[in-house]
Amino acid sequence: MSRIWVLGAGQLGQMLKHAGMPLNLDVRPIDIESEETFPLQAHEKVTAEREQWPETAATRQLAAHPAFVNLNTFPILADRYTQKSLIDKLGLATAPWQLVQSDTSAEDLHNVLGERVLLKRRTGGYDGRGQHWLREPGRDAIPDDWHEQAIAEQAIDFDEEASIVGMRGADGQCYFYPLTLNLHVNGILLGSVSPLARLAHLQQEAERMLGTLMNDLDYVGVMAMECFRVGDHLLINELAPRVHNSGHWTQSGANVSQFEAHLRAVAGLPLVEPTVKNTSVMVNLVGTERNDDWLSVPGAELYWYGKEVRPGRKVGHINFCLSNLADTKASLDRLEPMLPASYGIVLDWLRSQLN
Known part of the structure; x- marks a missing residue:
C-alpha cells in the first residue's frame, strides 16, 4: 500500500x-x-x-x-501579491490591482483603481475574511496595519462567479472538469451547480488560463481557479493549489472526483478525462446543526465533517446528481424546510439555474 x-x-x-x-x-x-x-x-x-x-x-x-509535491508552489500562490504578479506575467486577465506600499494612500488607490477599491490581505483570509472596502473617495483610509500587507483591487461589476477545477500529471498532461457556477453570500460559497450548457462557450478560455498557470508552475495535482464572468469573458479572481469547495460536486457528478484526481496525480497513477454523469448541485452547510432528515430527501448525498458547529463555519455539504432536473428541483423543495430560513435564497438560486 x-x-x-x-x-x-x-x-x-x-x-x-x-x-x-x-x-x-x-x-x-x-x-x-x-x-x-x-x-x-x-x-x-x-x-x-x-x-x-x-x-x-x-x-x-x-x-x-x-x-x-508542489512545495515551491505554495508560497507563490499563498501570497496574493506573488499570485497576482504571476497572473500578470503570464498575460492572463484579472482585475486591475496594485500593492499597498508603505506610502500608499486611499486617495492614491482611488485615483488609479476607481471609486470602489477592495483591499485584500496578502496572506490568510478566506470566506470573506481579510478584506476591507474603500468606497468613499476623500473620506476613507487604509487601516494602519495593512500597508505592505495587502493588495488593492478595482471592484469588478461582474455578471456571475464561476470556477474551474483542473488536474495535471507529472508528465504535463492536463484534464479539466466543466465550469461550475457558484453563489457566495457574505463571501462564503453556499451553492454550486455544474455543468451548465450556457457556460460551455467559456470552457476553452477557462482551460487555457488554468492550463497556462499549471504548466508554468510545473504543478502536479488538482488546482482550482475562481473567476468572474464579465460578459463573454472570464477574469481570474483567485487560485487554490489544492482541492476546492467548488469542486465538491464531483464526488457525485463525475466518474473521478477531484479528491481521487489529486491523489492519482500525486501518486503517479494514470489520469483520465473526467466523465460527467448529470448536472449536479452542491449545498454548502455553514453554521447549521446536523439534521438526519436530510438523508430522507431523494438523491441527497450528505458529507458531514464532524466539526463543532459555529456561525460561519463550514460543517458539511449535500450533493445532488439526479438524472432529471425536475427531480433535482423537487428534492431541493423537500430539503428547504429542513434548513435555516436563510437558505431560501440559496435554494431559489439553485432552482433558477436548473430552469
Whole structure:
C-alpha cells in the first residue's frame, strides 16, 4: 500500500483519505498544530490541503520531506501579491490591482483603481475574511496595519462567479472538469451547480488560463481557479493549489472526483478525462446543526465533517446528481424546510439555474 501524507487534517484532508481507500492508498492527514513527529519514509509522498501552515514539529517535518509535491508552489500562490504578479506575467486577465506600499494612500488607490477599491490581505483570509472596502473617495483610509500587507483591487461589476477545477500529471498532461457556477453570500460559497450548457462557450478560455498557470508552475495535482464572468469573458479572481469547495460536486457528478484526481496525480497513477454523469448541485452547510432528515430527501448525498458547529463555519455539504432536473428541483423543495430560513435564497438560486 502506497502512503501519502497530507499537511492538514481538516475536511479536505479527510475527504482525500476517503478517496484514497478504493485506490489502496494509505492517506494520512496530519494536524498542522501537532508537535509530534511521524514515520515518514523516503519513498512516500507529501501533499497539502491548505496553502499556509504554522511552524510546528509536524509541519517542519512534512515540509522538509524531499517528496513534498508542489512545495515551491505554495508560497507563490499563498501570497496574493506573488499570485497576482504571476497572473500578470503570464498575460492572463484579472482585475486591475496594485500593492499597498508603505506610502500608499486611499486617495492614491482611488485615483488609479476607481471609486470602489477592495483591499485584500496578502496572506490568510478566506470566506470573506481579510478584506476591507474603500468606497468613499476623500473620506476613507487604509487601516494602519495593512500597508505592505495587502493588495488593492478595482471592484469588478461582474455578471456571475464561476470556477474551474483542473488536474495535471507529472508528465504535463492536463484534464479539466466543466465550469461550475457558484453563489457566495457574505463571501462564503453556499451553492454550486455544474455543468451548465450556457457556460460551455467559456470552457476553452477557462482551460487555457488554468492550463497556462499549471504548466508554468510545473504543478502536479488538482488546482482550482475562481473567476468572474464579465460578459463573454472570464477574469481570474483567485487560485487554490489544492482541492476546492467548488469542486465538491464531483464526488457525485463525475466518474473521478477531484479528491481521487489529486491523489492519482500525486501518486503517479494514470489520469483520465473526467466523465460527467448529470448536472449536479452542491449545498454548502455553514453554521447549521446536523439534521438526519436530510438523508430522507431523494438523491441527497450528505458529507458531514464532524466539526463543532459555529456561525460561519463550514460543517458539511449535500450533493445532488439526479438524472432529471425536475427531480433535482423537487428534492431541493423537500430539503428547504429542513434548513435555516436563510437558505431560501440559496435554494431559489439553485432552482433558477436548473430552469
